[in-house]
Amino acid sequence: xxxxxxxxxxxxxxxxxxxxxxxxxxxxxxxxxxxxxxxxxxxxxxxxxxxxxxxxxxxxxxxxxxxxxxxxxxxxxxxxxxxxxxxxxxxxxxxxxxxxxxxxxxxxxxxxxxxxxxxxxxxxxxxxxxxxxxxxxxxxxxxxxxxxxxxxxxxxxxxxxxxxxxxxxxxxxxxxxxxxxxxxxxxxxxxxxxxxxxxxxxxxxxxxxxxxxxxxxxxxxxxxxxxxxxxxxxxxxxxxxxxxxxxxxxxxxxxxxxxxxxxxxxxxxxxxxxxxxxxxxxxxxxxx
Amino acid sequence: xxxxxxxxxxxxxxxxxxxxxxxxxxxxxxxxxxxxxxxxxxxxxxxxxxxxxxxxxxxxxxxxxxxxxxxxxxxxxxxxxxxxxxxxxxxxxxxxxxxxxxxxxxxxxxxxxxxxxxxxxxxxxxxxxxxxxxxxxxxxxxxxxxxxxxxxxxxxxxxxxxxxxxxxxxxxxxxxxxxxxxxxxxxxxxxxxxxxxxxxxxxxxxxxxxxxxxxxxxxxxxxxxxxxxxxxxxxxxxxxxxxxxxxxxxxxxxxxxxxxxxxxxxxxxxxxxxxxxxxxxxxxxxxxxxxxxxxxxxxxxxxxxxxxxxxxxxxxxxxxxx
Numbered sequence: 001x002x003x004x005x006x007x008x009x010x011x012x013x014x015x016x017x018x019x020x021x022x023x024x025x026x027x028x029x030x031x032x033x034x035x036x037x038x039x040x041x042x043x044x045x046x047x048x049x050x051x052x053x054x055x056x057x058x059x060x061x062x063x064x065x066x067x068x069x070x071x072x073x074x075x076x077x078x079x080x081x082x083x084x085x086x087x088x089x090x091x092x093x094x095x096x097x098x099x100x101x102x103x104x105x106x107x108x109x110x111x112x113x114x115x116x117x118x119x120x121x122x123x124x125x126x127x128x129x130x131x132x133x134x135x136x137x138x139x140x141x142x143x144x145x146x147x148x149x150x151x152x153x154x155x156x157x158x159x160x161x162x163x164x165x166x167x168x169x170x171x172x173x174x175x176x177x178x179x180x181x182x183x184x185x186x187x188x189x190x191x192x193x194x195x196x197x198x199x200x201x202x203x204x205x206x207x208x209x210x211x212x213x214x215x216x217x218x219x220x221x222x223x224x225x226x227x228x229x230x231x232x233x234x235x236x237x238x239x240x241x242x243x244x245x246x247x248x249x250x251x252x253x254x255x256x257x258x259x260x261x262x263x264x265x266x267x268x269x270x271x272x273x274x275x276x277x278x279x280x281x282x283x284x285x286x287x288x
Numbered sequence: 289x290x291x292x293x294x295x296x297x298x299x300x301x302x303x304x305x306x307x308x309x310x311x312x313x314x315x316x317x318x319x320x321x322x323x324x325x326x327x328x329x330x331x332x333x334x335x336x337x338x339x340x341x342x343x344x345x346x347x348x349x350x351x352x353x354x355x356x357x358x359x360x361x362x363x364x365x366x367x368x369x370x371x372x373x374x375x376x377x378x379x380x381x382x383x384x385x386x387x388x389x390x391x392x393x394x395x396x397x398x399x400x401x402x403x404x405x406x407x408x409x410x411x412x413x414x415x416x417x418x419x420x421x422x423x424x425x426x427x428x429x430x431x432x433x434x435x436x437x438x439x440x441x442x443x444x445x446x447x448x449x450x451x452x453x454x455x456x457x458x459x460x461x462x463x464x465x466x467x468x469x470x471x472x473x474x475x476x477x478x479x480x481x482x483x484x485x486x487x488x489x490x491x492x493x494x495x496x497x498x499x500x501x502x503x504x505x506x507x508x509x510x511x512x513x514x515x516x517x518x519x520x521x522x523x524x525x526x527x528x529x530x531x532x533x534x535x536x537x538x539x540x541x542x543x544x545x546x547x548x549x550x551x552x553x554x555x556x557x558x559x560x561x562x563x564x565x566x567x568x569x570x571x572x573x574x575x576x577x578x579x580x581x582x583x584x585x586x587x588x589x590x591x592x593x594x595x596x597x598x599x600x601x602x603x604x605x606x607x608x609x610x
Contacts, residue, residue: 177390180350181453185407186377195403199394 018279025275031268035261039085046079050235059251069253071244081257084235088217088265091151091236095216096209098155099162104205106159107166108193112174121167124160132157132215133222140228147230154219158212165208169201203280210273214266221262237262294362295323296493297347297461302356304339304346308566315565316342318517320356321592322510324461329487329494331504331525333540334514337562340497343514344463347495348380349373360461378408378457385466387446391438397424397449398434404456423452428482444475451482461493469499480507501540505529510598513537516573517565519592523599533601533609535580572603580605 019025038045047067054074062069068077110120127135139153173179173196182192217237223229224238225245232239237258244254304317317339324330334340346353349365358365365376384390391400401420410416421431427448438446447467454462464483468476484507487494498504504511505525512522513536521534532538539558558577563569569576575585582605590602603609 177384177386178392180345181382181384181390181450182403183350184348184377184380184382185404185453185457186374187403187407195395196392200392 015279019272019275022275022278024271025278028268028271028273028275031264032272035085035265035268036089038082039089042079042082042086046076046082048076048079050079050083051075052079059247061251062253068257069251071240071251071254072247077240077254077257080235080240081237081261084237084240084258085261085265087147087230087234087236088220088238088262091147091154091220091230092213092217094151095154095158095220096213098151099158099212099216100205100209102155102159103162104166104198104201106163107201108170108197110163111167111170112189112193112197117167120163124163124167127156127160128164130157133219136219136223137226137228140223145228145231147234150220150223150229153223154216157219158216161212162205162208165204166201169204170197173197173200207273207277207280210269210276214269214273217262217269218266296326296361297495298323298357298359299343299347300357300359302343302346302358303354304342304351305354312566315517315568317346317353318568320514320517320519322512322519322522324493324495325509326460326493327487327491328509329496329507331501331508331511332495332497332514333499333501333504333511335499335562337516337565338514339517339565340499340514341465342517344382344465344495344497348382348463350382379459380461380463381454381457381459383447383450383454383462383464383467386470387443387450388438388470390450391446393438395438396434397436397438400438400449401434401453401456404453408457410456419456423456426455426486427452442475443471444479447471447475447479448482451479451486455486455490458490459492461495463495463497465497466499467496468503476503483507500543501529501537513540516562516568518573518589519600519602520574521599521601521603523595523601524597527597527599533595533599533606534574534603535578535605535609536574538609539579580608 019029052075054070056074057066057070058072058074060066060070060074066076066078068081071077071080106120106124110117110124136150136153136157139156140149143149143152179192179196182196187195220229220236221238221241224232224236225242227242229238230236232243240258241255244251244258247254300321302317302320306314306316308314320339320343322330322332332340332344342351345351347358347365353366356366360376360380363376365373365380368376395403398417398420401423402416405416405419410419417434420434424431424433429445429448429452433441433445438449441449451467467483468479471479480503483494486492496504496508501511508525510523511525511528513520513528513534515536520536521528521532528537529541532541543558560577563573563576569586571584571586571588572578572581572590575581578585584604590604592600592602593606594600595606
């Protein structure tokens with residue numbers, strides 16, 4: 001009880017309760033949470049080490065000893081799916097952070113300072129004109145394949161979407177009286193940008209970030225599958241599928257389970273994002 | 289030490305033009321002059337689109353004026369650089385029309401007031417908490433309201449918070465931009481009384497922007513009537529109300545509800561809408577809706593004539609209205 005009363009009352013005090021009232025969003029939240037927990041706790045849960053070879057047990061189907069079977073080198077697929085989740089989720093999260101850093105900066109600048117709006121907006125339009133995966137492939141090819149470069153490439157690919165959302169909201173907030181009040185008080189512009197504009201852009205930003213998290217996981221898998229992403233030695237869901245593809249006839253489970261993990265993660269993130277959008281996006285809110 | 293008659297704020301020839309998207313010029317405010325004496329309230333009245341809000345914001349340089357002067361305590365605010373203007377910011381404050389968008393929804397009331405106190409370099413800590421409680425008390429709120437968010441308040445309460453924010457920096461001059469027109473009628477009177485009390489208590493000078501003359505009559509020492517970016521008539525409230533000399537002022541007064549049925553005059557309602565400020569009518573801007581317009585009205589912009597006692601009017605036929 002004491003914890004409840006001391007907890008600060010937020011502007012929207014019970015977002016979690018509101019998410020819980022919507023079954024699809026709640027399902028998304030639960031599955032995402034479980035997947036994150038499984039990945040974080042992988043060393044405790046996994047029955048084997050991720051690169052522990054067992055040549056005699058190679059290409060075994062799912063069973064009691066190996067829940068999801070073994071791969072071409074006899075490594076436990078369940079263990080590797082768990083460990084892959086760590087990389088895939090980390091890459092996805094890093095992409096969100098990196099894309100937000102670029103996108104929020106561009107969006108705030110374009111939305112708040114009239115004279116930068118045209119050049120920044122045209123840059124954003126130009127970047128949006130490229131097909132996502134093609135631009136990512138080109139960037140990774142230029143930078144060299146590594147986890148860090150995949151994050152940079154996907155961050156650049158997704159930044160314009162965030163920039164658009166932030167710009168649109170900034171254009172509205174810039175004209176609001178509370179921003180004028182701050183200017184009338186002589187509050188420095190950078191402080192106004194953070195305290196008054198950015199703080200009120202957080203909701204639509206959070207919604208976009210959820211979708212970008214899902215897209216980034218998918219894109220990372222795509223890049224790894226195509227061989228222009230993370231090195232095949234590092235287990236990610238994408239690299240597992242890429243390798244498993246060669247044994248599709250004999251051992252389809254090598255692909256099934258990481259594939260299923262991707263589908264489940266992306267689907268639940270999308271459901272969560274849809275729910276968040278209904279609650280947080282002012283353009284869709286009917287009564288705020 | 290300035291002479292006792294020198295007004296706190298003297299606006300001369302204020303002009304603001306916007307260039308629209310298609311390159312056409314919008315004449316929002318043209319050659320507006322008025323002055324605000326220390327400790328008095330000046331009402332700036334006009335319909336929507338008359339440029340009264342633009343004029344008010346230009347004085348504070350929330351909108352950059354295109355021309356004119358605004359001499360505040362001996363210094364032309366329009367000639368200052370952005371940096372020099374900062375020093376003047378806390379001497380001139382603003383109260384907004386919409387109490388719902390004038391407070392950042394993500395900031396608690398104490399944070400909102402604290403931002404204003406930061407601007408005045410007020411000390412942090414216990415002294416600041418005390419000052420916040422004091423400010424809330426001044427505007428008739430309770431100190432425990434400090435930890436709440438704006439959405440927990442009614443429109444009238446929010447307007448009081450907006451007033452507390454403006455007062456936090458101890459300004460000499462406040463632009464009140466239609467501070468009660470978004471409120472319920474029952475709350476309007478409370479907020480107007482509060483403003484009147486605060487003005488006496490802190491000897492504030494107020495530029496009170498409003499769209500109806502009845503609110504202004506109650507509160508203002510002087511009144512300035514604007515139409516399509518220009519001043520039609522200005523002068524002491526008493527004189528303007530008793531003896532309006534401009535047809536537009538007459539029309540505005542005729543539309544204001546009068547509580548005394550025996551005082552009711554024949555109404556001369558204004559027909560049509562305010563013309564576009566992109567292409568204002570030649571000569572007198574009001575002639576297209578003026579019941580007294582003659583051909584000469586289209587020829588030249590009517591000069592501002594002094595009727596004595598600080599009463600000014602811009603109408604070539606004002607003598608016939610006497």
